[in-house]
Amino acid sequence: MTPLEEEQAYVERCREGLRRMLDGARHNVVVGETVAGDRYSAERLGRHLKSLAKELGEDDGGPPFFGRLDFGPAVSEHAGRRYHIGRRHVSADGGCPPLVIDWRAPISRTFYQASARDPRGVAVRRRFGWAGGELTGFEDEHLDRGPDHGPDHGPDHGMDRGADHGADLDGAGRILTAEIERPRVGPMRDIVATIQPEQDDLVRAGLEESLCVQGGPGTGKTAVGLHRAAYLLYAHRKRLSRGGVLVLGPNRAFLGYISAVLPALGEVDVEQTTLDALLARVPARGIDGTDAAVVKHDVRMAEVLRRALHRRVREPAEPLAVADGSSRWRVSRSELRHVAEEARREAMPYAVGRERVVARVASLVRSRAEARGRTIDTAWTRRTTRAVTSAVDAFWPAVRPEEVLFEVLTDCSEAAEGVLTAAERAAITWARPPRTHRSAAWTAADLILLDELAGLIERPRGYGHVIVDEAQDLSPMQCRAVARRSEHGSLTVLGDLAQGTTPWAARDWAEQMAHLGKPDTAVMALTTGFRTPAVVVELANRLLAELAVDVPPSRSFRRDGRLRVLRGHDPAVVTAVFEALGHEGSIGVIAADASAGRLRAALTGAGLAVADGPTPDPSVRISVVPATLCKGLEYDHVVLAEPAEIVAAEERGLGRLYVALTRAVSRLDVVHRRPLPSPLTSPPDVMPTIGRRSAPGADAGTTGRTGATGPSRTYAEPRAGRGSGSPLLGHSAIARSACAVIVSEGFTPRLADTAEPSTMCRPS
Numbered sequence: 001m002t003p004l005e006e007e008q009a010y011v012e013r014c015r016e017g018l019r020r021m022l023d024g025a026r027h028n029v030v031v032g033e034t035v036a037g038d039r040y041s042a043e044r045l046g047r048h049l050k051s052l053a054k055e056l057g058e059d060d061g062g063p064p065f066f067g068r069l070d071f072g073p074a075v076s077e078h079a080g081r082r083y084h085i086g087r088r089h090v091s092a093d094g095g096c097p098p099l100v101i102d103w104r105a106p107i108s109r110t111f112y113q114a115s116a117r118d119p120r121g122v123a124v125r126r127r128f129g130w131a132g133g134e135l136t137g138f139e140d141e142h143l144d145r146g147p148d149h150g151p152d153h154g155p156d157h158g159m160d161r162g163a164d165h166g167a168d169l170d171g172a173g174r175i176l177t178a179e180i181e182r183p184r185v186g187p188m189r190d191i192v193a194t195i196q197p198e199q200d201d202l203v204r205a206g207l208e209e210s211l212c213v214q215g216g217p218g219t220g221k222t223a224v225g226l227h228r229a230a231y232l233l234y235a236h237r238k239r240l241s242r243g244g245v246l247v248l249g250p251n252r253a254f255l256g257y258i259s260a261v262l263p264a265l266g267e268v269d270v271e272q273t274t275l276d277a278l279l280a281r282v283p284a285r286g287i288d289g290t291d292a293a294v295v296k297h298d299v300r301m302a303e304v305l306r307r308a309l310h311r312r313v314r315e316p317a318e319p320l321a322v323a324d325g326s327s328r329w330r331v332s333r334s335e336l337r338h339v340a341e342e343a344r345r346e347a348m349p350y351a352v353g354r355e356r357v358v359a360r361v362a363s364l365v366r367s368r369a370e371a372r373g374r375t376i377d378t379a380w381t382r383r384t385t386r387a388v389t390s391a392v393d394a395f396w397p398a399v400r401p402e403e404v405l406f407e408v409l410t411d412c413s414e415a416a417e418g419v420l421t422a423a424e425r426a427a428i429t430w431a432r433p434p435r436t437h438r439s440a441a442w443t444a445a446d447l448i449l450l451d452e453l454a455g456l457i458e459r460p461r462g463y464g465h466v467i468v469d470e471a472q473d474l475s476p477m478q479c480r481a482v483a484r485r486s487e488h489g490s491l492t493v494l495g496d497l498a499q500g501t502t503p504w505a506a507r508d509w510a511e512q513m514a515h516l517g518k519p520d521t522a523v524m525a526l527t528t529g530f531r532t533p534a535v536v537v538e539l540a541n542r543l544l545a546e547l548a549v550d551v552p553p554s555r556s557f558r559r560d561g562r563l564r565v566l567r568g569h570d571p572a573v574v575t576a577v578f579e580a581l582g583h584e585g586s587i588g589v590i591a592a593d594a595s596a597g598r599l600r601a602a603l604t605g606a607g608l609a610v611a612d613g614p615t616p617d618p619s620v621r622i623s624v625v626p627a628t629l630c631k632g633l634e635y636d637h638v639v640l641a642e643p644a645e646i647v648a649a650e651e652r653g654l655g656r657l658y659v660a661l662t663r664a665v666s667r668l669d670v671v672h673r674r675p676l677p678s679p680l681t682s683p684p685d686v687m688p689t690i691g692r693r694s695a696p697g698a699d700a701g702t703t704g705r706t707g708a709t710g711p712s713r714t715y716a717e718p719r720a721g722r723g724s725g726s727p728l729l730g731h732s733a734i735a736r737s738a739c740a741v742i743v744s745e746g747f748t749p750r751l752a753d754t755a756e757p758s759t760m761c762r763p764s
């Protein structure tokens with residue numbers, strides 16, 4: 001047998017093992033129902049066994065493993081051993097060592113971390129190539145031969161390796177490069193086979209540890225967050241069984257895009273939602289103007305609401321007298337005041353404080369009744385507590401968040417005194433107050449205020465771990481809503497200050513982490529991008545200086561890809577989409593929100609099928625994406641229409657453009673008629689050399705101050721039929737060399753020329 005045939009035979013053994021595990025799990029479901037000691041354990045065991053059986057039953061015949069580790073003789077515990085690593089554990093028959101080790105098991109860490117410089121006892125790391133569930137090849141890295149020895153490409157057998165990319169990240173082989181550069185066709189996939197060492201460090205950080213990850217576009221923040229959720233549930237399942245793990249994303253399109261990743265890793269119990277959905281205790285029917293929204297998201301609102309709520313607690317105006325047959329049990333005003341003050345001092349949530357006052361006053365009444373020889377039974381206790389509760393209502397009333405917010409938005413002059421300016425108070429005050437809180441049209445920002453009030457009244461449900469994506473966009477008040485839910489748990493905070501687009505987006509992680517309730521969290525940086533080609537990253541990086549945030553520029557892993565800047569209007573967009581259809585993969589047409597409908601009509605008018613929403617859909621290749629919804633998403637080919645309109649549409653429009661520019665996996669076409677935003681046309685301070693190779697058959701590239709471009713082509717403007725690059729870009733020789741010459745296909749410089757390993761920084 002050849003080595004490849006041996007591996008293929010091993011695949012069959014694994015599939016047999018999986019079938020055995022499924023039979024066993026189904027059998028256990030039947031037996032489990034009868035063996036458990038009590039109903040509660042029977043239910044829990046039953047649920048566990050059923051979900052295991054379901055998970056195994058849903059195994060889609062995909063690759064049972066993606067890698068193999070062969071240990072050399074040096075490490076005693078694993079010396080001479082061989083382990084296959086896969087998405088899930090596969091047991092062997094008859095107590096033999098497992099056929100496949102789960103990627104999250106401690107030993108699998110070596111698969112991600114070992115390198116030629118630090119082999120960790122590994123002689124050979126093997127990566128497998130698969131096509132349609134068939135094992136088609138493998139690639140070996142001989143880590144015991146030192147850093148200068150690149151990977152051995154094993155038998156190929158039709159494995160799709162894409163173009164020849166030469167040496168890549170740390171000498172990574174073709175299987176890794178092909179996986180990262182594969183055309184995207186639908187929702188996000190897991191990255192277990194190719195997690196990079198710095199990503200693995202974040203995925204496997206301890207449960208107690210909160211993390212803040214600043215990562216440029218496409219550096220794998222979302223992927224890291226989702227794999228961390230799966231890892232934590234594996235490593236700490238028992239501890240997380242009560243609180244669970246919550247994943248918060250920016251919008252529903254994003255959730256649709258990521259929704260398949262955790263189930264593919266066998267984790268179906270993670271709650272994935274948006275913060276808005278989590279806080280939606282009532283529907284949001286109203287809309288705030290920007291001025292009002294900015295004040296409502298400001299952290300000072302927490303103090304305004306706290307005051308408005310606690311103003312409801314008053315001095316008891318009269319003593320309490322509970323009628324009991326012929327007797328009356330009294331509690332004096334000063335006793336009531338003392339009990340209330342004590343409860344206030346304990347600084348507990350409002351409703352808990354109220355309950356404590358009721359309980360203490362009821363206990364005073366009870367001791368008085370007992371002293372007079374009264375027999376106390378359950379009915380007496382119930383009756384007395386009812387009387388005490390209605391008396392306590394007079395000075396510590398029960399309250400709903402909506403009632404308090406209704407008051408604040410009607411007139412906050414007292415609660416906001418010395419906290420908000422007169423203009424700010426006016427901004428949040430209803431022009432025409434509704435009649436009651438029931439008829440109020442609450443806005444999205446009001447729901448955050450209602451949640452703050454609900455949290456002041458009663459503690460919300462807490463999670464064992466919360467993962468927050470696009471966290472730079474959260475306002476201080478939204479951060480507090482997250483903090484309330486992770487008070488006793490930990491957080492993974494993922495974001496990019498440069499991608500902040502909300503009016504309140506963070507400009508500093510230390511401050512944001514303080515609002516999130518974990519002020520001393522270290523900030524880690526990811527700087528190697530796995531999505532966007534280098535030539536596009538270089539264009540996007542030109543915006544960084546204008547975004548007024550201190551983030552390291554990201555570098556791309558990808559030497560392939562193409563950038564074109566085309567002059568034209570809607571017909572040019574349609575033509576670019578037709579051209580894109582000639583390539584494999586998803587196509588996203590990103591435009592200012594106001595133009596998205598018009599472009600959709602232009603595309604469907606040209607006979608093209610367009611998906612209903614922005615989430616990449618494998619069955620309909622083209623999506624039209626309003627710029628405000630493109631965050632977190634990616635498309636193989638992006639046609640970006642009229643950047644100047646995207647910038648002009650909102651206060652942090654440049655940040656929005658930065659996000660939109662970095663959604664492309666293989667090709668980006670920027671189509672514009674209006675002048676391009678100036679940062680795109682001016683030369684960057686420092687521009688890395690981008691390579692000297694040219695694709696066969698292309699025109700010669702041009703050489704600028706910063707290095708050589710790739711092959712160049714010009715594209716005709718559809719209607720006018722004139723070939724043209726962007727005249728604006730033409731003003732600058734450097735711009736011309738980087739993008740006006742437009743096409744940079746087939747660059748394959750060594751990554752080491754431009755990329756640095758990810759770094760770590762801490763908040764100052």
Ligand SMILES: Nc1ncnc2c1ncn2[C@@H]1O[C@H](COP(=O)(O)OP(=O)(O)OP(=O)(O)O)[C@@H](O)[C@H]1O
Binds near residue numbers: 662
């Ligand atoms: N180690 C890896 N191996 C293979 N693909 C990877 C790896 N890391 C990231 N990717 C891929 O790169 C793309 C970008 O990843 P992801 O969306 O997680 O980045 P991000 O930092 O959240 O991006 P953004 O901030 O721009 O939304 C995804 O297609 C992801 O699968």
